[in-house]
Each structure stands twice: as structure tokens, then as C-alpha cells.
Amino acid sequence: MQLVIVESPAKAKTIEKYLGKDYRVLASYGHVRDLPAKDGSVDPDDGFAMEWEAYADKGKQLKAITDEAKKADRLILATDPDREGEAISWHVQEVLRQKKALPQEVERVTFNAITKPAILTAMEHPRELDTDLIDAYRARRALDYLVGFTLSPVLWRKLPGAKSAGRVQSVALRLIVEREREIEGFKPQEYWSVTADMEQDGTAFVSRLVKYKGDKLDRLSIGDGKTAEAAKLAVEQGRFSVVSVETKPAMRNPPPPFTTSTLQQEAARKLGFSASHTMRIAQGLYEDGAITYMRTDGVQMDGDAIQSARKAVVNRYDGHYVPEKPRHYTAKAKNAQEAHEAIRPTDFGKDHYGGGDHARLYDLIWKRALASQMASARMERTTIDMEDATGQHGLRATGQVVLFPGYLALYEEGRDDEADEDSRRLPKLSEGATPAKKDVKAEQHFTQPPPRFSEASLVKRLEELGIGRPSTYASIIQVLKDRTYVRVEKNRFFAEESGRLLTAFLERFFEKYVNYDFTAGLEEELDEVSAGHAQWQAVLDAFWKDFKPRTSEVMEQKPSEITAALDQFLAPYLFPPNADGSDPRLCPNCGEGQLALRGGRFGAFVACSNYPECKYTRRFAQPGGDAGADSGPETLGVDPETNLPVERKSGRFGPYIQLGEGADAKRASIPKDVEMDLEMALKLLRLPRTIGAHPETGEPITASIGRYGPYLAHAGKYARLQSTMEVFETGMNAAVVKLAEAAAGGGRPQRGAAREPLKVLGKHPRTEAEIKLMAGRYGEYVTDGETNATLPKSIDKDQLTLEEAAQLIDARAAAGPAKGKGKKKAAKKAPAKRAPAKKAAAKK
Numbered sequence: 001m002q003l004v005i006v007e008s009p010a011k012a013k014t015i016e017k018y019l020g021k022d023y024r025v026l027a028s029y030g031h032v033r034d035l036p037a038k039d040g041s042v043d044p045d046d047g048f049a050m051e052w053e054a055y056a057d058k059g060k061q062l063k064a065i066t067d068e069a070k071k072a073d074r075l076i077l078a079t080d081p082d083r084e085g086e087a088i089s090w091h092v093q094e095v096l097r098q099k100k101a102l103p104q105e106v107e108r109v110t111f112n113a114i115t116k117p118a119i120l121t122a123m124e125h126p127r128e129l130d131t132d133l134i135d136a137y138r139a140r141r142a143l144d145y146l147v148g149f150t151l152s153p154v155l156w157r158k159l160p161g162a163k164s165a166g167r168v169q170s171v172a173l174r175l176i177v178e179r180e181r182e183i184e185g186f187k188p189q190e191y192w193s194v195t196a197d198m199e200q201d202g203t204a205f206v207s208r209l210v211k212y213k214g215d216k217l218d219r220l221s222i223g224d225g226k227t228a229e230a231a232k233l234a235v236e237q238g239r240f241s242v243v244s245v246e247t248k249p250a251m252r253n254p255p256p257p258f259t260t261s262t263l264q265q266e267a268a269r270k271l272g273f274s275a276s277h278t279m280r281i282a283q284g285l286y287e288d289g290a291i292t293y294m295r296t297d298g299v300q301m302d303g304d305a306i307q308s309a310r311k312a313v314v315n316r317y318d319g320h321y322v323p324e325k326p327r328h329y330t331a332k333a334k335n336a337q338e339a340h341e342a343i344r345p346t347d348f349g350k351d352h353y354g355g356g357d358h359a360r361l362y363d364l365i366w367k368r369a370l371a372s373q374m375a376s377a378r379m380e381r382t383t384i385d386m387e388d389a390t391g392q393h394g395l396r397a398t399g400q401v402v403l404f405p406g407y408l409a410l411y412e413e414g415r416d417d418e419a420d421e422d423s424r425r426l427p428k429l430s431e432g433a434t435p436a437k438k439d440v441k442a443e444q445h446f447t448q449p450p451p452r453f454s455e456a457s458l459v460k461r462l463e464e465l466g467i468g469r470p471s472t473y474a475s476i477i478q479v480l481k482d483r484t485y486v487r488v489e490k491n492r493f494f495a496e497e498s499g500r501l502l503t504a505f506l507e508r509f510f511e512k513y514v515n516y517d518f519t520a521g522l523e524e525e526l527d528e529v530s531a532g533h534a535q536w537q538a539v540l541d542a543f544w545k546d547f548k549p550r551t552s553e554v555m556e557q558k559p560s561e562i563t564a565a566l567d568q569f570l571a572p573y574l575f576p577p578n579a580d581g582s583d584p585r586l587c588p589n590c591g592e593g594q595l596a597l598r599g600g601r602f603g604a605f606v607a608c609s610n611y612p613e614c615k616y617t618r619r620f621a622q623p624g625g626d627a628g629a630d631s632g633p634e635t636l637g638v639d640p641e642t643n644l645p646v647e648r649k650s651g652r653f654g655p656y657i658q659l660g661e662g663a664d665a666k667r668a669s670i671p672k673d674v675e676m677d678l679e680m681a682l683k684l685l686r687l688p689r690t691i692g693a694h695p696e697t698g699e700p701i702t703a704s705i706g707r708y709g710p711y712l713a714h715a716g717k718y719a720r721l722q723s724t725m726e727v728f729e730t731g732m733n734a735a736v737v738k739l740a741e742a743a744a745g746g747g748r749p750q751r752g753a754a755r756e757p758l759k760v761l762g763k764h765p766r767t768e769a770e771i772k773l774m775a776g777r778y779g780e781y782v783t784d785g786e787t788n789a790t791l792p793k794s795i796d797k798d799q800l801t802l803e804e805a806a807q808l809i810d811a812r813a814a815a816g817p818a819k820g821k822g823k824k825k826a827a828k829k830a831p832a833k834r835a836p837a838k839k840a841a842a843k844k
Helices: 009-019 056-071 083-098 116-123 131-158 167-185 225-237 260-271 275-287 303-316 356-371 455-465 470-482 497-509 516-530 536-555 559-569 678-685 724-729 732-744 802-815 835-843
Strands: 002-006 023-027 074-077 105-108 190-200 203-212 241-252 377-387 394-404 436-446 486-489 492-495 595-600 603-608 617-619 634-638 645-651 654-659 666-669 689-693 700-706 709-714 717-720 759-763 770-776 779-783 788-790
Touching (some): 002 056, 056 083, 131 516, 131 559, 167 492, 260 356, 260 470, 275 802, 497 559, 654 678, 709 724, 709 732, 770 788
Parallel strands (some): 002 074
Antiparallel strands (some): 190 436, 595 603, 603 617, 634 645, 654 666, 770 779, 779 788
């Protein structure tokens, strides 16, 4: 018997079908071991020796693999054809070696597509494990571990409230934060454009003023409305005739097939997919055998695939759409050993596959790959120059005509920016012609700041800088979201204050390690390891001998010194200049003290230098509430029963009210759905409210506010309320009914009863189905009416965005029915009419 190990059960099932009875195919379900999350897992003093530990949830699978390996004559490691796949194979081999279950014959096979011919061919050409790729994996894993476990404690001690910082994620975050700074520091410049709507032989076109009073104009030449109106008048009064028509032929060649990064970029532009969602769907298509391997830097296709694509083009169009010779593209991958065939369909005869997002992504991959072997588009670009009789003023119109669409008949690459005016159509004009002038416009414009990064443009920029690798982009972006360093609005990244603070800290104290060139250079060194040109411990040693002393140096600094340095670094953001020229650091509360950044138990904040006389504070980069001004405790009034002051305060988990001082003080969180005054404060402080005795049990019914919102309680049973005001307004009859309904539904609404959503998030951006946030028995979840997806603990329900909810639903739908679900169990047949059997069943 021959044992084959792959990553996923879907692959295992398909491959076992292709190989036959002599093979047993098992899935490892991804990585089986990792470095334990504790100090000492990597020992720099012992040649960076690593202590690996099997995942706790992989015990059952590892036992199954071990049991089969003991019976196998041959072990075939058939994980993915990249660095991570090589590492998984190595881990499986090492686990079996430790358990003394490793067969004598161990071989490694790789294939780029899960099709029968590709699998059988791979089995005929086995090889040994690639030690260079394994060393590259170990180097990267050790490097990320050392950075995380060395830098994170510095953050926790010197920057209260900060979370951990990853090696590559921190650099990606810096890109987003720097773009935010560019936008904030941008000063718009006014400029005007003068255009004329014209017509020739029934065809309308637009021309723009390019020469005024004999001077050539650029975009910013006209800077005020007065000049623009004078120029507009000159165009209105002039009679313009064509002085030149310049026509140039142009060619547009098709883009190459997708690599991992270009697939993520195009799926973001055209389908609105996040990088992580794109990779999940692509993984499914690969495991189904529909596309080739989706983690690749390569842009070339297999020779047989190229011929298949050319044949598909002829069948779909005609011979004119196929170039004379096949197109060959040059890979831009930094490491040829990790570059594989481009992402393409395994069968060009299938122009569609699957449904939903799988079908949409497959369509994109199929069209891009097919278009890469199509003829170039032929166009004609035309520039028409017109002048008035004086020759002092000139207009220009530009446009293009597609003479032969070529690959554009099937596919056109998406753009991050809008199309320019060259794409406009123009009428046929010759020198001396005088097209009719219909209207002249002078329009005011302002220069715009650079746009915030989208997922597509961020991936593109990371690739341009050589930071990270295609297989890591999705996880890099997801980590930034999960740690709330950034937020996404309308598919654009906004830097959160926590992200700004972390970036400021790293730029100020670890500038070298968030430097773009340094990070890219380190990536190249790691690529040299995988290519067999560098020794992995030497690369780690060179990094560690500088990094470790720097962290020790920062750790020795006082927190107040750290905060003072960050105060200066962040001053342009924290204390921007006032329009009236007044001191931006002057305390708005006392009018005397100076504001400065401070560090507290729960994170950073801005405070007045006159503390404790002035208690003005402004939260900065703290979780659990909006940042904003807080002049210190606000006295709402005095409790008439105790004569103690009732104060409104801000804490780690947001605003709250307090009655009294010290250990005996009573506190209550302030709900978001109420207006706060003394009356409401006293009501909150006196919760729980007793509604009365239950008419059947005599036990009291109370109303209060808990961790999950307002609720009713009675004899250990609970019922949810919809708003804070219901806590104070619900009467006995309504309370009894709500408790009865909750009891009938096991703590949930009765079966068939409508459950009120916690929030309606909006329409799914891809399916148009309405997405709701719901409260379930086991926590919050999102639903589109067909698919329910549990809300991960890393996502705050109050901060949940529509796109995040859509991604959760898409991922859950792609995963298929939960284990043990999806199929209704067949009803048990009634036992035969035999008295003993019935009695036995009843007794049991």
C-alpha cells in the first residue's frame, strides 16, 4: 500500500479516485506543527534551533496518518508546489520519523493542477524534499517569531494598549498611515478649465483651451475665475478652424495570465472581493480541478495549454483573433524556484464553472488567460488642433478609434483611475474645417490629494516595493483589519489612531525595521536562501545581532521618555495649527495649561499640564469608545436620596456614570441609545428594576442591562429586551409574555417567530441580499437569509462593516454545510410488530 499526503480533504478525495485501490490518500488539513507561542521556541544562541509542537486539534489526523504510515510501503508527500507546501511535507515526515512510523521509501511529488493527467505524470516523476525551500520556510518562520516575541513585550510595556507588531504587517501599515499623512498635509490648488462643446456633421465632441494669448497652457495655468472668464469670452468670440489633424496608429497588447497578486488586484477592482476572499474562492476552484495552482509569481502557461487556448479563441471568434505565433511572457518573480505556471483554467473548453462567487472568479481567470493568447488591439489615436483667426487662442480635441478589437473583444484590464479623454470618439475633420461651437464652459477645479489605498492598489504597491510575497498579501491585510489598525470604508483603507500610534512608535524607535528598502532587501535575502545561494542561519544572525540590542536599548528607556518623543513625532496630527494662529496646544478647558500626549494604564491620551486642577483629557488610540475631548468628570447633579454627586466619566470600556467615591461608589455603563441626564443616570444606577412578582410562581421579575444588552430575569430564566427604555417601561403583562416566549424557544424566540435583528447592515455587495446582524444562542452572527456566519471574537459587533459581514457569509457558503448538517437524517423505520423488540426499545 502506498500512502499519499495532501493538505485538504477535497484534494484527497479527488486524487484517491485518480490513483486507484493501491493508494491511500489522507489530508493533513494544512500545517500540523508550529512554534509554540512562548519564549524560547527559537534559540538564537543555539544556531536558531527551533522547538516545534503539534497543533492540539491535529491529534486525530496525525494518528490516522501515523497508523496508515506503519502499514505503508511507500510515503508520497504531495502537498502544494510552493514553500509552504514543502514545509508541510517536511513537518509530516518529521512527525512520522519521531513516531518511528516513517516508511523506508519517501518521495515528494508536485503538480500544478488537480487533473488526472497531471496527477499521473507527477507520480511518474518523484523527487526528494527541497531542503532549500524548507530552510527558507524555517528562516521566515523564525524571523517572524523573533520579531513578534521580542518587539511585542516592548510595545506592551512602553506603549500601553498597543497590540503586537508583525514584521511585514508593520511595513504595510506604514504605507497606509503615510498616505493618510499625505492627504492631511495636502493643500488643494485652484485651477480652471475652459472647454468648448462642438459639433461636425452631427457628431458632438469636446475641445479644451490649450493656448491663450499666444501662451501654451497646462492644467494649472489658469488659476482664478477672472482669468477663466476672460479666456471663456475669447473662445466665445473667436471663430476656430482646424489647423492640423494628427493621426497615429497604436497597438495594445493583452496582459499576461494572472499571478497571485494580479488576480487579487483585478478581483478587487471588478468583483469587489477582498484579497482573503479571492484566495478562498481560488483555493476551492483549484481543489475542484477547475484552475491551476493559485499561489504563483509565474506568467507563463504550459505549451499544451497555450495551444488549447489558441484553439478556443478560433472556435469563439475566428483566425484573425489569434496571433501568428504563440505569446510568451517573461516572469518577474524574484525567485524562479518559487515561480510556477500562471493561474489558468485546466480546460479552456469550459467557459464557465460553478455558481456564485466561484463562477464569477472562474470567469475572470478564464477570460484573462484566453485573452493572453489573442491578437493585439489596433487603434488610431487622433489629435485635432484648432485656432482662431488671430492665432492667439487654440483648442485641442483628442480621441481614438478602435480599428480591430483583438483581445479587447473578450477582456479589458481594470484600472484604479478613471479613463482619460483619449478614449473619446471624434468626427472626421480635415484642415480648414470650422466645426460649430455650441457652448463654452469655464469650470473651477481643485487639485486632489492622492487616493487612499484600496486592496488592489495596496497589493500593487507592496509588490512594487518587493515587500512580502504573493501568498502572504491576503494574510497581511487581514491582520491589519483584525487588530483594528485600519478600517475599510467604501473599499478604501483608513488608518485608525491605534495604527498611527504604532507606526509612530516604530518609525521613531525602530526606523530601520519599517524601512521599505530594508524590508525588501530582507525578502531578497530569504529568496536567496530558497534558491540555495545563502545559508539561513547566517541571514538570521545578521538580522538578530542588530535587532536584539536595539530592543534592549528601547526597553531601558522610561515610559515618559517614550511618550515625550511620540508627542513631538505626532504633534502635526495631535495639535494641528489653528486657522487663527493661536497656540494649538493651549488647553481649551482652563485656557492656561499646555496639552501633551500621556501614557496611562489603558493607553495613550492627551492631557492638560495643569492636572489635577484641570482634568481635561482627550482619548487617543484607545479601544472601547470614540476618541474625543473629555474635560474630566462631568457632574450631572446630586442624588436626592444620598446627597452624593453623580458624575459622568470615561474609562477603558467607554463612558460610565458614578455615584460617590472610593470602594463604595456605584457605577453603570452608559448605553448608546439614551440621552444622558441626571434622571436617566439615577435610573441606571438603581438597576436592576423589580417589575413585580410573577403571577404563577410568586418569584420576582427584574429588568436590567447586562453584557449582551437589556434583559428580563425570573427564577434563573431570561428574555431579551430590544432597547434600554424597555428596561424602565416594560410592565407585568408584557414581561410575563416575553418570558413565556423565551422559555418556549429555549431562551430564543419560538420556532417560526420573527427574530428582531440587532442591526441591518445593508445589501450584500455581490448578491444584493439584505444582511442582518442577529443574536443567537451561541453569540452574534450575520445572515443573508440563506447562510448564517458566526461573528469571530476578533470582530466587535459594534464595529462590524457591511463588507466584513459579506465576506463572512461568502466564506461560510463556500465552506459548505457544517459537519453533521446539510443532510436530514432519514427517519427511522418503525420496528417490526414484535412485542419483545418494542418492550426492549421502551425499556432502553
